[in-house]
Amino acid sequence: MTRKEFLQKAAIGSISMAAASGSGEPLAVYPVPPLARKRDSRRSIDFAENDKILRHLQKHGITNVIYGGNAFLYHVTMSEYHELIDWAAGHAREFSITPGVGPSYGRALDQAPLIRKHKFPSVLVLPCADPRDAAGLETGLREIAEACAVPLSLYLKHETDFGRDREAGLDVVARLVDSKICASIKYAVVRKDPKDDTYLASLLRRVPATSVISGIGERPAISHLRDWKLSGFTTGSGVLAPRLSRELFEACRRKDYAGAEEIRKAFLPFEDLRDAWGAAQVLQAGVELAGLAEAGPIPPFVSGLSAAQTEQLRPVARALLEKNG
Helix, strand or coil, X not given: CCHHHHHHHHHHHHHXXXXXXXXXXXXXXXXXXXXXXXXXXXXXXXXXXXXXXXXXXXXCCCCEEEECHHHXXXXXXXXXXXXXXXXXXXXXXXXXXXXXXXXXXXXHHHHHHHHHCCCCCCEEECCCCCCXXXXXXXXXXXXXXXXXXXXXXXXXXXXXXXXXXXXXHHHHHHHHHHCCCEEEEEECCCCCCCCCCHHHHHHHCCCCHHHEEECCCHHHHHHHHHHCCCCCEEECHHHXXXXXXXXXXXXXXXXXXXXXXXXXXXXXXXXXXXXXXXXXXXXXXXXXHCCCCCCCCCCCCCCCCCHHHHHHHHHHHHHHHHHHC
């Protein structure tokens, strides 16, 4: 791929990560769904049930989807990843799907040929917890982008994701944005008070807020959009309640922050359990307990909820889906 072709695809990726809703204004809400699996000996991916989740999102006006941590892509086999990418590519005309790659350099390069053969707008690079530093990550991420032939969405989950030297890591992020290697940043560093975030402030001194998406669901989304002017937000709970997520974003866009706070209240009981027991585990179970789709088992290295947790979650998940309408 030539430099010109890559930059053209990067522009498309940037537009996609603020994908148009048909109204002329970007609807920058990005559900991150679980990956439904069958209860067979292989825990096979259940594409019929995953289709149900996508259609539910589409019914309520959301067609941006990210398959990442909530789908446990950290632990999928390469054969499963091949199946997932082929299936996701089949929905490209109706949905803007961003698949995850990595988290390791080698795994991302193994996945790259599958990404390259399809027309995904970008890929989300899952954060790596293995040995790394800023300079090494910059080299690897540039090579991953070239191998995938699409721009990257970078995932900042901890201040040390780009190495121990925080400022050097943010300098790398900025260079990747400037060179169009990075189309967007999923910012998911949890703070007790999202208004008080020196790391985010340092990031935004280097890159425009329009390139950064709030990546922790509805709880900090209002502050991130109002106080930091981020461009949108990802959501797990919005898989159950996409209409409410869309309305929360639209309220923020109108600067009706009181209205957005009122909408957010519907998400908090479910979000509280996600925070307490594991965000992805609760979402996987909640999708099934609410009756949206048979999400099935969770693959190793993660275990599912206990029987007591399941019974506590059931009415909370159902209530959120019912509030969505």
